[in-house]
Amino acid sequence: MDDKAAVLQVKELCFGYPERKLWAHWSVTVRAGATLVLGSDGSGKTTLLQLLAGDVLSESGTLTLAGVALHEDAPAYREQVFWQDPRSSALDALSVQQWWDSLPARHSHWDAAALAAHVAGFALEPHLDKALYQLSAGTRRKVLMAAALASGATLTLIDEPMAGLDRASVQYLQQALADAAAQPGRTLIVAHYEALDGLPWAQVIELPDEA
Numbered sequence: 001m002d003d004k005a006a007v008l009q010v011k012e013l014c015f016g017y018p019e020r021k022l023w024a025h026w027s028v029t030v031r032a033g034a035t036l037v038l039g040s041d042g043s044g045k046t047t048l049l050q051l052l053a054g055d056v057l058s059e060s061g062t063l064t065l066a067g068v069a070l071h072e073d074a075p076a077y078r079e080q081v082f083w084q085d086p087r088s089s090a091l092d093a094l095s096v097q098q099w100w101d102s103l104p105a106r107h108s109h110w111d112a113a114a115l116a117a118h119v120a121g122f123a124l125e126p127h128l129d130k131a132l133y134q135l136s137a138g139t140r141r142k143v144l145m146a147a148a149l150a151s152g153a154t155l156t157l158i159d160e161p162m163a164g165l166d167r168a169s170v171q172y173l174q175q176a177l178a179d180a181a182a183q184p185g186r187t188l189i190v191a192h193y194e195a196l197d198g199l200p201w202a203q204v205i206e207l208p209d210e211a
C-alpha cells in the first residue's frame with residue numbers, strides 16, 4: 001500500500017483485558033474513505049474504536065493519525081477524531097440541540113449545513129429539545145450519526161450504525177456515509193457484525209471470533 005495515502009497507521013498494537021487478549025503486535029494502515037471493521041459479538045470492535053479514538057490506551061504500539069502520533073501529542077491526535085460511544089450515558093442529561101451546539105468548538109471542520117440535511121434525512125426535527133435519555137435507541141443512534149457525519153473530522157469512528165434504525169433511515173444513512181467518505185481528507189471507520197453491502201468500502205478489517 002502507498003503510505004502517502006495512509007491516514008491512520010497502527011503499528012505493533014498490543015492490548016487485552018485480563019481475561020481476553022485482543023491484539024498482539026497488530027499493525028494496519030487505513031486510507032481515506034470508508035473502512036469496515038467486521039466482527040461478531042465480543043470480537044473487539046468497540047474496544048478497537050476506543051483504542052483508535054485514543055480513549056483507551058494500548059499496552060504498547062503506536063497510532064499515528066495524519067502525521068500526529070498519539071503518544072507524542074494526545075490532544076492534537078484526539079482533536080482530529082469524532083468518537084462517541086453509543087452505550088455511554090455521559091450525555092444523557094443534555095438535549096439533542098445542546099449536545100450538537102457543543103460540537104463545533106471541538107471539531108473545526110463542523111458542517112452546519114450537513115447537520116441540517118441529516119436532521120431532515122433522519123426526520124429528527126421533533127426530537128431536538130428532548131434530553132438524550134428520553135430518546136428511543138434508534139432515535140438516539142440517528143442523533144449520534146448526524147453528529148458524526150457533520151463533524152468533518154479527519155477520523156470518524158462509528159459503532160454499529162444500523163442498530164434500531166427503520167428502513168428509511170438505513171437508506172439515508174448508507175447514502176450519507178458514502179457522501180462523507182468521499183469528502184477529501186476524511187476517513188470513516190464503521191464497526192458492524194455483518195458486511196453492510198451497498199457501501200463503497202475502501203477496506204475491510206476482519207476481526208477473529210472470540211475464542
Ligand SMILES: Nc1ncnc2c1ncn2[C@@H]1O[C@H](COP(=O)(O)OP(=O)(O)OP(=O)(O)O)[C@@H](O)[C@H]1O
Nearest residue numbers: 017018020039040041042043044045046047048210
Ligand atoms: N472493560 C472491559 N473489561 C473487561 N473485558 C472487557 C471490557 N470491555 C470488553 N471486554 C471484553 O472484551 C471482548 C471484546 O469486547 P468488545 O465490546 O470490544 O467487542 P464487540 O465486538 O464490540 O462486541 P459487542 O458487539 O458484543 O459489543 C469481549 O470478550 C468483552 O467481554
